[in-house]
Amino acid sequence: MRLEPIANPALTRRLGLPALALAGTVVIASLLAMIAGAQPFSVLGLILNGAFGSKFATLETLNRATPLIFTGLAVAVAFKARLWNIGAEAQLYMGAVVTVVLGTGALAWPSAALLPLIALAAMLAGALVLLVPTFLKTRFGVDEVVTTLLLNFVVLLWVSMLLEGPLKDPMGLGWPKSARLIEEARLPRIIDGLRLHWGFGLALISAAVVWVIQRRTTLGYEMRAVGLNAEAARFAGIPVNATLIKTALLSGGLAALAGFSEVSGLKGSLTLDISPGFGYTGIIVAMLALLNPLGVVVAALFVAGIFVGADSMSRAAGVPTYLADIMLAVALLLMVLAIMLTKFRVRRG
Template sequence: MRLEPITNPTLSRKLAPPTIALVMTFVIAAFLAMIAGANPFSVFGLIVKGAFGSKFALLETLNRATPLIFTGLAVAVAFRAKFWNIGAEAQLYAGALITVLLGTGLLPWPSGVLVPAIALVAIVSGAILLLLPALLKTRFGVDEVVTTLLFNFIFLLFISMLLEGPIKDPMGMGWPKSARVIPEARLPRIVDGLRLHWGFALALISAFCIWIIQTRSTLGYEMRAVGLNKEAAAFAGIPVNLVLLKTALLSGGLAALAGFSEVAGLKGSLTLDLSPGFGYTGIIVAMLALLNPLGVVVAALFVAGIFVGADSMSRAVGVPTYLADIMLASALLLMVLAIMLTRFRVVRG
């Protein structure tokens, strides 16, 4: 058995494997729900109802999807150029840290100036954090999977040190958290009285802008060319290393916006558990979206809906919320296989 490349895959060839992958994901989840002693249809119905069945549930799902859109975009941008950014978690915390440092009264500016300024500096912080692994890759050939992954642990330990010392809230009753950002540094609510904030709108705008960059700009063409064949791109005169550096800067900045939106829009302060793994879940989102920026929005809503709906489902029928984690892990593995089958066919010989 061997794999044979498909030069011009048909539309059905592109759509069938991902569709089958999603169906198989639900089949696996249904089997596990049955093992847990629950009706699979009731489980799936409760997940959908818990995620989208009321105004409150819908807005909570949109809130949960906001950082996933940013980290999913960060991963999709990097993976498109075959720069394997596994460090979106660290870049998220870099954006959150900048938001706290600048948003707790250091800059006495009005909200209309302060919020964009913090967002811009947060973007720069995430970009710089990913720049070092990119330089190590382009200059010395160091595997970026290793460096970006290790940066997650290094930066989280750095954040932990800061929360136990320099930026610890003296009014926090001993809890390791930062001071709250001032009202002028907060993202306003989209709906008064509810938690959905303008970070969600910023995420949608970012997805559209990345789609424009990837489909309508020279940089987008260069990123796709480098991702498809680095040697051929270099032969055609594309500066491969420079494109990888630009890709890294864009990817890191997008991931940092997730931290900015979580602090400025939702939490108001920095804690070590600010992210329950948004950076890693962004990989699943990007793969489910087949690295398409607009697809990232749909995939993020799907993933957020599973997480939010699983909470209420678990309370109703007693099935552990780990079912959501298994569904997403299965979806990722099956989607990777599906992507391979859209580009290769299995032949004998």
């Protein structure tokens, strides 16, 4: 067997194969549900129902999708320029820490001034965390996969230290938990009475902004050129290292917004479990979206839907929620396979 590159894949191939990948995910998930002793299609129905079946469920899914849109965008932006940012988790926590530091009463500003300030400061902190590995990469050729991945643990331990020390809530009964944000530092709800905050709106705006940057600006052109062929980019006079640095700033900032949005919009305070791996899941989201910023929104809704739906499915059908993790893993593997098969044809001999 060998692989033969396809010069110009047809549209049916480029759209059909990812669709097939999703269909394959459904089939495999059904088989697994059967093994777990449930009716296969009822399980899928329960997941769908649990994710989008009611207003409450839909809002829950949108809330869950919000941080995934941010981290998915962060990863998509970086991967597009071949900057392998595996550290969205760390950047998310940096954003969350800054939100708590500035939002628990240190600044008594009105909401309209305080929220943008916190968001910008959070982005800056996330950007700085990614800047260090990027600098090591451009300057010394250090592999950023390793450094960004390991920084996740460093930052998480540092946050843990903060929550046991300076950021610990004195009223928290000893739990490692920060004080609550003041009301001015909370992202308001989009519609009164509905549990959906403006973080979701900010995520949608971010996706649109990233799309515009990539398609319409010189920076986006540079990022795509560097990602596709750094040697040709350098020859043509594109500042490759500066482009990578700018990409890192954007990517780190987007991931940090996930932390800002979770603390300010949803939780109101910082705990160590604020992210159940949103940074890592962002990689899956970005890959499922084929690194397209608008696709990230769709992929994040898909992934969030599976997680939220699996929770309620588990309660109703008695199938473990781990099915959600398996579905995501299968979806990712099949999507990667589909991407490869859009670019290559398998030939025998």
